[in-house]
Amino acid sequence: MPTAKEPTLTLNSGAVAATGTWQVHALAQGKAMATITTMLKPLAGNKLKWDLSAVDSMDHIGAQLFWNAWGKARPAELQLAPGQEEFFKRLETTGNLDLPRPRQQRLTIVMKLGFAMLLFFEHMLAFIRLIGQVTLDVGRFIRHPMRGPWREISSNIFHAGFQALGITALVGFLIGVVLSYLSAQQLRAFGGDVYLVNLLGMSVIRELGPLLAAILVAGRSGSSITAQLGVMRVTEELDAMLVMGISHGFRLIMPKVLALAIAMPLLVIWTDTMALIGGMVSAKIELNLSAQYFIGKLPDAVPLANYLIGLGKGAVFGILIALVSCHFGLRIKPNTESLGRGTTTSVVTAITVVILADAVFAILFNGVGFR
Numbered sequence: 001m002p003t004a005k006e007p008t009l010t011l012n013s014g015a016v017a018a019t020g021t022w023q024v025h026a027l028a029q030g031k032a033m034a035t036i037t038t039m040l041k042p043l044a045g046n047k048l049k050w051d052l053s054a055v056d057s058m059d060h061i062g063a064q065l066f067w068n069a070w071g072k073a074r075p076a077e078l079q080l081a082p083g084q085e086e087f088f089k090r091l092e093t094t095g096n097l098d099l100p101r102p103r104q105q106r107l108t109i110v111m112k113l114g115f116a117m118l119l120f121f122e123h124m125l126a127f128i129r130l131i132g133q134v135t136l137d138v139g140r141f142i143r144h145p146m147r148g149p150w151r152e153i154s155s156n157i158f159h160a161g162f163q164a165l166g167i168t169a170l171v172g173f174l175i176g177v178v179l180s181y182l183s184a185q186q187l188r189a190f191g192g193d194v195y196l197v198n199l200l201g202m203s204v205i206r207e208l209g210p211l212l213a214a215i216l217v218a219g220r221s222g223s224s225i226t227a228q229l230g231v232m233r234v235t236e237e238l239d240a241m242l243v244m245g246i247s248h249g250f251r252l253i254m255p256k257v258l259a260l261a262i263a264m265p266l267l268v269i270w271t272d273t274m275a276l277i278g279g280m281v282s283a284k285i286e287l288n289l290s291a292q293y294f295i296g297k298l299p300d301a302v303p304l305a306n307y308l309i310g311l312g313k314g315a316v317f318g319i320l321i322a323l324v325s326c327h328f329g330l331r332i333k334p335n336t337e338s339l340g341r342g343t344t345t346s347v348v349t350a351i352t353v354v355i356l357a358d359a360v361f362a363i364l365f366n367g368v369g370f371r
Helices: 034-043 061-071 085-094 107-144 149-161 163-192 193-234 236-245 250-285 291-301 306-331 336-364
Strands: 009-013 015-022 047-053 056-059 077-079
Touching: 009 034, 015 061, 015 306, 034 061, 056 061, 056 163, 056 306, 061 085, 061 149, 107 250, 107 306, 149 163, 149 250, 163 250, 193 291, 193 306, 193 336, 236 250, 250 291, 250 306, 306 336
Parallel strands: 015 047, 015 056, 047 077
Antiparallel strands: 009 015
16 A cells, blocks of 8 residues: 655645645644644635645545635636546535534423423322222222231331331420420410410410421431332332232332321321420420429310321321322332432422311311310
8 A cells, every 4th residue: 555645735826736645544644634724724715726636645534625725615726636526526516514503492481381280280190090009909908908018018117107206206396395485485475374285285286296297207208218119110120020910009009108197197196295295394494384284284275176187187198198209209210310309309299298288177177176
């Protein structure tokens, strides 16, 4: 194979003569490309006579260098060697290549609202299907209790209930202290110290206890449920269960729903107790109300109906948290980004649903539990 000659340009009395090899392998040697580019730059736009007949060989890269120096137009005086005409004829017919620009899709407010509504109804439809599937699985469990997932239920009760006793006790106690302290400051100004038990008992047992326990469980156990199902999706364990004929709903979703339905009322009792203990401590310090007076006054201040409403709220909140967490866990795609985003969305949605359900309870039982 003949050795490639270095491409050169010679300017002589208004004529430019090119020699050497104008191919990519010759232009890539050393600083040939930079040298040729520097020599062609001052010649661009000048009406010169170009002689390429002495060029040994040329390819499209070399032809493109000349074409760019000529301003993408053939000069008036041009002398070519046989075989070079094809390169420049192809460049002339091709013209300027304009790359397609990415189409910018501008969404109006109405379009964004429409997409949000479609996504909302999609989630609602999938959530209703999930409720129906859980209902069927519960019916199957009732018909054949010996074949039910008892281990899964007990395991979820342990993780969602027993392991949450510490954080709910701490937060409940502190909320009781703060609420009792602030209420005592106001009641003392009006001489209504004895009504602190009524205020604290009604607010904690009927509203704050169930809501506080539900929010803590949604942030703690709800995120854990979503992350667990999401990891099973990423590792393809859910697909493996389907291949083996194991139902997701009966073995994964239903045990979590039943476990939270059982554990949440117990956590509500525990949270109420710790909040009332915190309230008693603060009442003793601020108003010098003894614990015996506080405990003796509490049954008369808070009717039994409020206690039952609080327990009912706990069971409903637990079911909603489990359903929402499982819903978003099953919708996670097999990638880590979707796992993080789905877990965050699950916690926020679960807390929002709990607050909405609490508002519904307040409307439905607005005349119950008062004397």
